[in-house]
Every structure is written in C-alpha cells, then in structure tokens.
Amino acid sequence: MAEKPPLPPKPKPPQPQPPRPRPKPPAAAARPPPAPAPRAPASNSKPPAAAPPFKKPSSLAPPPPQVLGPLKPPPAHQYRQHPSSAGGGSRKPRHRGGCSCRRLCCLATGLALLALCLALAAACLAYLYYRPRAPSFHLQPLSPVRLRVVNASSSSSVWAVDATVGARAVSWNPNERVAFRYGAGEGRVALADADGDVALGWAPVAALDDHAPRTVAALAFVAAARGVVVDEAVAARVRDRYRRRALAFRVVVDAHVGVRLGALRTGMVPVRLVCDGGVMAPRGGGGAVGPMSKCQVLLFRVRWFSLN
Template identity: 30%
Template sequence: MPTADRVHPTPALLPPSTPLHHDVAATETTPLHSTFRSTPPPPPGTYIVQIPKDQVLRVPPPDRARRYKKLAGCPARRRRLRHACCGAFGAVLLLVLLAAAFVGVVYLVFRPRAPSFSVAALSIRGLDAIALSSSSLSPQIDAAVRADNGANKKTGIDYRGGGEVTVSFSGERLATGQWPAFYQAPRNVTVFSTALTGKGVGFTEEKRKRLAAEHTAGAVPLTVETMVPVRMRFGKVLRTWTVDVKARCEVTVDKLADKATAPVNRGCRVKVRPLWWWW
C-alpha cells in the first residue's frame, strides 16, 4: 500500500519588529519641502515673454546680419594682428642678435684701437711782446700734428674731410685750421702740418699780463684740440660709419715766436665713441 507523502506545515512569517502603521503615520506627519526655490515675482512694470525653444532664431535677422558678421570677425582679426606683431618682434630681435654677434666677431678678429696724437711743432706769429699791447690780435700758427696708428695691426683709419685743429690759451681761442683728409694704414705714423689763423682775438688785462709773464719766463702753456671724422677700415671692403674722434693735448712752448723749440707735450686725451656706435 503506497505511502502518502507527509506535508509539513510552513511556519508563519513573523511580523516586523516595528509596526507598519508607525511608518505610515510618520510619513503622513512629515512635511514635504520643495527642492526648487520658487522664482521671485518680477518687479512691477515688467513683462515676461516666454518663447518656445523651436521658435528661437539661430540666424540674425537681415538688418543685423552685417553687424553680427563684423563682431564675429573681431577675435579672428585680433588674433592675426597679434601673430603678426609677434612675428615682427621676433624678426627684429633676431636681426639685433645677428648684428651683435657680427660686431663681436669683427672685434675679436681685428681688435680695433683708437689712434693716439701728439704735437710735433708749433710756429707762432702775431703774439710777441709788441703785439700783446694791441687790443685786437690776428695770430698765425703752423702746427705739426703726429697721428699714430701703431696700436692697430689689422685696422686702417680713414680721416675724412671737415676736421679742425684749434690752439687756445687759458680758454681763449687763438687760431683754427683744417685737418687734412688722408688714409692711414695699420702700424703707420703720419706727421702733417696745417696752417691755423685767428682774427679779432682779444685778451682781458689779467690774461694779457699772465701771457706776457709766461712768455718772458720761457714756458707758455697752450691747448691743442682736434676734432676729425674718421672711419675704421677692416680689410679692403668692410668699413664702419663715420664718427667724430676728439683729442685734447696740453703742450708748453718756450716762446711765442716763429722759431720756437719743439713743444713739450704734457699729455693728450683722446675721446671716441664705443665700437658698437660705429655700426
């Protein structure tokens, strides 16, 4: 006789520890807060017009199209202008660096030096004891100037026209003459003579007495100044711009006469611009 399967009763589910009606009551009593703030009302006298999204114009109207195109193109134009300015600045900076490098190479190769000067002879007329008693003098001076380029082994000097030589006493100019134009080769010494003339030279009573006393003592201090435009020549092709070279020599002669002895040079100071001014 077949045996019937035994059916075991399922245990009843235990109710939750917290009553359901308590949650429902808590839900019902908890106030609901909106997550979005309400839009404040517009101020009086204003209107809000709402347009559907599909009706918003994405192309400006014809009467505003030209202005829109102009404003839209401004950033592009400013960008192109900025790029052009940066390119021009870079090109100028590159040229400056190349020029500085070129000058530096030339300086290292040729080692240019300023020439030196001295006064070899002075022949003075019109300033003797008789002429000193006159109120207006016209002295005449023959000056022999020595230009020395021995410090330059590879650099020649072009002395241009328009230079001058001046002789003065105690700040009073006595006579002025021209510096001749010539080319001076490297390691060369040139002595040239130039005629200086003065007109309407007058001394104060104090300077007149001092000049007469120094003439009697056999030691008359004079100042010889030169200003000559020159160009440095490197090799046969390369030359610099023309610049002014100034020299001031303090000399002493024994007498104010035609047959004065060689002047005693008490020092010459040469003033010339730096090399980078010559280019």
C-alpha cells in the same frame, strides 16, 4: 365652483457669496458645464423639488492629463543668433582678423629677435678676429711760433697780439687689421694764461683717407691771428714768456673719424681732440724735438675714452 389649485412656491434665488480668488486652471483643463436653468412646473404637476446647491470643483483635483505630441528639438540656428538681430535682418559672419594680426605680430617679433641675435653673434666674431684698439694721439711741440705784442692805442693799458702758430697732432695706430680715416675739420689754438685763455686763431685741417695699421699719421694746421686785444698785464707776461720760450698752449681739433676693415668702411662720426699743455719747440730744433703732451678724445662731443 371648483377651487383653484394653490400656486407652487417660488424658488429662493441663491444668495450671492463673496468672490474668492480662483486659481488659474490649466490651459487644457475642462470647465464644468453650467447648471441648467429651472423650468416652470406645469399647472397640474407637483411642485418641483429644490435644486441642489452649486458645488465648485475642488481646486485640489488634478487636471485631466493632456495629450502632447512628440517633443521636437529647437533648430540649431537659434543658438547662433545674436539678441540684437532678433528684430532686424540677418547678420554677416564675422571674420577672424584679430587672430591673423596676432600671428603676424608674433612672427615679426620673432624675426626681429633672431636678427638681433645674429647681429650680436657676428659682432662678437668680428671683435675676436680683428681685436680693434683705439689709436693714441699726442701733440708735438708747436713750431713755428711767432708773436708780436704792440700797443693798440695811445693809451698804454690796451695792447694787441699778432700771432702765427703751427700745431701738429700725431696718431699711432696699434692695430694689425684695422685702418682709420680722418675727415676734414678745423683746429684752434689758444694761449694759456692765469687770467683766461687768449684765442690765437683757427685754421682748416686736411683730411687723411688712410691711416694704415701699425703706422703714424698727423693732423697739422697753422693758425694765425691779428690784433687780439689784451690788457697790459697779460701783454707783459706774454712778452716775458715768449723770450724764455715758456709759453703754454691749448690746441683743439674738430674732425671726423671712420674705420676701415678690409673692403668694408664704416660711416664717419665726429671726434674732438683736446690737447692741453702744449709747449714751444726749442730754437732750431723743429717741431719733432721736445716733449709731447697728451690728448683727450671726445666722440660725439662726449668723453668716450682717454688716450696716452
């Protein structure tokens, strides 16, 4: 009986190796083909030789060259797209409104500065041509002055004063081309005393439409008061000074004044005349006889300039 041929030795399975981090091959790099599986040898053939160990491709080997097509420039609209509009619809074009607003503001500012410069130039020329000067005010001696001091009650310590006082403030216009206008107002008269002024009433002041250049105008009124209560000491001083014509008065006139330059008329502004040191006119002489006191002018109730 013939002997059976010996069985070929079984190939040893490859020992597993620890996994190593493999570098990521390029996308277009070709992978090595898998090793063919060993085939079982025929019964009458010689045992096959052992398969060579598996060799990994070297990671240092350069990848095969890739065939790339011609580079195309990106479309131009990609640079104008806003990041927020990548996932949404198209964005409307922005209008350049800010630039127009800035231009309008600059133009308006320039026109305002030009108008201001023209107004200043016109004012300077008008001042050089007209040479305006403020009018002067004086208070004439007060006339008529009638005082009556009576006992107001049975008690001798309470007295009353009845008074009628006429005041006249005259104004001199020193200009040659400038005229003034005085609106209606009111005048008040007070009797100056060491213990305090004693109000002697008020009266309206008539308006004066035209105070021509190089002329004199007057603001006159007559104030009256009845039953002004004073104490005994003041009543005694008033009686004594009235007999000696030595009473001192304070006159205040509130009115409005405007300027007229030819056919041009300005608006009316409030003016106050404060005349201290008013005196009584001498007997039989009238209001134009005697020394005149100075008046102070207040524009807008603020001291603007002093006049002699």
